[in-house]
Amino acid sequence: MADLSKRLREPLAMALLVLAAAGWLAFIAMWINSNGEADRLRTEMAQVTDQRDAANRVLEEREAAQGSLEDVSLALTSAEEQRSQADIALAEVNTELEARQAELASVSQNLDANRQEADALLQQVGDAKEQTEELASRQAALQAEIQSSNRQLQDVGARLEEARRQEQANTQAIAQLTEEAALATTSLADTQSQLQQSRTELTAAQEQLATIAAQSEEAGAQAQALQTQVSDLETRRTGLERDVAGYEEQLAILQPQVEELTRTLAQRSSELEEVEAHIAQAVPATAPAAATEPEPEAATEPQSYVVSAEGQGNGMELTLAADDTFTLSDRFNRSVEGRYTLLDGELVLSEATGRLGTASFPMSCPLEREGEALIIGEAEGCLLSGLTFEPLIEEDAQEPNTAQ
Structure with a gap:
């Protein structure tokens, strides 16, 4: 409505309205004037017609009254x-x-x-309407949008308040994380020192691995x-089996003799004990203890040997026990155990359990x-070819055998 009133106030619109009003007024005036003139003319015609009729009547009356043609x-x-x-x-x-x-x-x-x-x-008025x-519908939509924006603004305010609370909580959490980070930094320093130590140990392990790789190549x-030795050992085993069979035959022959000798030895031992008893009674009780020396006892302690020279066999240890068992270990704490025989300058290791490099038994x-x-x-x-085993000193035997 405001746009329509504004348009009607424009000069062109005002001129059109004035012209329209003037045209309507002129039309109405001319229509009224033409109607009045037509009525006047009709009245005059009616009067003339009446006068003619009156003249005709007068003429008729005169003709009737006078009968004179001239009149x-x-x-x-x-x-x-008049007509x-x-x-x-x-x-x-x-x-x-x-x-x-x-x-x-x-x-x-x-x-x-x-x-x-x-x-x-x-x-134009319809278009303006x-x-x-x-515009009214758009205004209503804008009002709805304004209300929605107000609601959204309220929601944003609530979210902002919640965000501020979360920010305070996050600030506290950050402070706590800072303390934890300081503790973690201290722990990291300790871990780095441990890592440095681990790297040192790793370097030593890599050196050992290089040594093992060299040994693996050897x-x-x-x-x-060894493949050739296996075939030779197979041949020797066959010979030894034949020897063992011969030994068993000899054992079957000698076993009764050994039993007889055992009985004889027992009898002689009892007789010897009786003789010693008589001798003990004959010797004065105050005799010096040095006069009687005990019989030497057989060695029952195991004998340990170690390779102290530099080289591949350095740190290898060999222990020979009195019960014909052996233990062979290297500087990496790998060991084998089994039985041994030492006869005529030859050491035979057999019945081994465990693993020591590429060693194969019997050896x-x-x-x-x-x-x-x-x-x-x-x-x-x-595997021990060319090595020299020296007796293991008692003090060294008490120390653990560690890898170099």
Whole structure:
């Protein structure tokens, strides 16, 4: 409505409204004027007609009264003159009526134009109403959006308050995390020191691994020789089996003799005890203790030997027990246990359990003694070839054998 009133106040709209009003007023005035003139002309025609009728009546009366032709002619001439005047007046009235009708047609055309302009204005008014309704609907939508925005603003305010509370909680959590980070930094320093120590140990382990790799390469080189040794040992085993069979036959023959000798030895032992008892009774009780020396006892302690020279066998330890068992270990704490025989300068290790590099059993190695040391000679299949085992000192035996 505000847009319509604003448009109606424009100069063009005002001029159109004034022209439309002026046209309507002119049309109404001309219509009223033409109606009045037509009524006047109709009245005059009626009067002329009445006068003619009156003249005719007068003429008839005169003809009837006087019967004179001249009077009638004069009256007729006078009536004809009046009729001519009336016809002239009627023609003038018709001419004026045609002019009025032309003016009326022009006014009608102007009226149609004004009506079209009025229809256009009414169309504009309708468009303005539609725009007004559209603006009203948009205003309602904007009001709804404003209300929704207000609600969203309230929600945002609530969320902002919640975010502030969460920020306070996060600040406290950050402070706690800072303390934990300080503790973690201290722990990290300790871990780094431990890591450095682990790296040192890893370096030592890598060096040991390199040594093991070198030994593995040497073991691979020895594998071919061991294959040959296996075939030789198979041959020797066959010979030993034959020897064992012969020994068993000899054992079957010698067993009764051994039993007889055992009985004889027992009898002689009892006799010897009786003799010793008589001797003890004969010797004074105050005799010096040094006069009687005890018989030497057989060694029952195991004898341990170790390789102290630098090289592949460094740290290898060999223990020979009195019960014919042995223990062989290296510097990596790998060991094997089994039985041994030491006969005619040859050390035979057999019935071994465990694992020590590429060693295979039974193993025969030539052996020589140099003082208390054991020197292992070269022999095929002997893992100890070329090594010198020295007696293990008691103090060293108490220390653990660790990998170098």
